[in-house]
Amino acid sequence: MSYDVFGVGNALVDVQAKIDESTLNRLDFQKGVMTLVDDEVQQEVLTAIAGIDVSRCAGGSAANTIMGIVGFGGTASYACKVASDEIGQFFLQDMGKQGITVEVPTTEGQSGTCVILITPDAERTMLTSLGVSITLTPEDIQESAIRQSKFVYVEGYLFTQEPTRSAALKAIELAKKHDVKVAFTVSDPFLIQYHKDEFLSLIEGPVDLVFCNLDEARALTGKHDAVDCAHELHNHAENVALTLGGDGSVLMHEGAVIPIEGVEVSPVDTTGAGDMYAAGILYGITNGLTWKQSGRLASHAAARVVGQLGARLAQPFTEAEIQELIGD
Template sequence: EFWLEDMRRIGVGTDVDPTDEPTGTCVVLITEDAQRTMLTSLGASSTLGPEDIDEEMIRQSEWVYVEGYLFTGDSTKAAAYRAIELAKKNNVKVAFTVSDPFLISLFRDEFLELLHGPVDLLFCNLDEARALTEKTDPIDCAQAIHQHAPHVAMTLGADGSLLMNEGSAIPIEGVEVKA
């Protein structure tokens, strides 16, 4: 409830029915060299289905954000595709994150179809970009993705991040962190 209240307070629309399902959780492990690994359980979001997608809410939006984790279940995958379908029908942009290199090993072809079609912005890290493109250099990866997605936002760990927009690579410097 505190999360929903915070979202409402800052003006984020929430149309969430309470459920007895446990909340999703994510455990983040940080190594001494400040790299992170995440262990995720979708919790209540694993019950999301296409019937939960509200066309009117999507129609009123500028962007729809779709997580790659939704592809791990039949119902959640159907919900993701429904949200994308309604977004495109209503001229709403689609942002997509592949979420994890492991998911790319399972759903690479589907993710590539999304990139070649409805995705306007792809979020990924370098490992995910390498798995998607089968390239190694960050700029080569971003350019390969950018051939299909108008916008790319790729994190590079300690090296910062890389944006691709209108054919230009825009490097963002990393910030030193201590674990």
């Protein structure tokens, strides 16, 4: 089977809960960012929100993007690591229901979770316990699946530790070996203070498409203006997708600046907006859409995610909607 995209990333089960500001203050985590926690702290958080209605689904940054691609009608495979526990089985079943292939064997231990605390202002505070997802190794990367893919998509979170860093680099190496394009998402501004040189090396080297938001682009380039940042990144990467929140995004392709307008939406939950944006771009460019058309689809998809609870589209786009969005 051939794939539009082969993704590599963490395997997390998202547990989403709407809470008030006072609850977040009591938990004492920095609002609006992702914080890595150990299993014990994660259990304390789950206890603190006991009694609140929660939703649960397979997640993780790159996994959200892969599910978005399939939701648009694309094809995808995913490399990740889960345990043989109930959470791991839930993850695999949930991905399988979406038609996503995961061929990495399970292991002993605890699967990863991400508790997403959503305050009334739609900000999301993510508490991530990576569990066995940090044990993904280069041996878990399937060369045959990469060879049959148009793009390999790698999340920046993998570079926070070994062996996931080596697994990510292995996927990139195999992609280059088989003339498969490489897309890379910076994932989070906090990563740049620790991995800036390595990320720049990737962008200047094997990466064909880099995804980042404005804060990440500024940290990487030292520039302030969005278009200046995009140009600087485009000096090294063949393609750039720079998101600007409600102001839309900027794409760079073949030296041209392609502005993409934002889509007005009443925010409910910003979880996964960037992941779904990446899904729209990757689906589009692997299925015959122009970069402008792909950007439109990505922008509308990200807005739809922001207007609902959760990172997966509650109301998927129909084929007719996609055709209407991409029309000139």
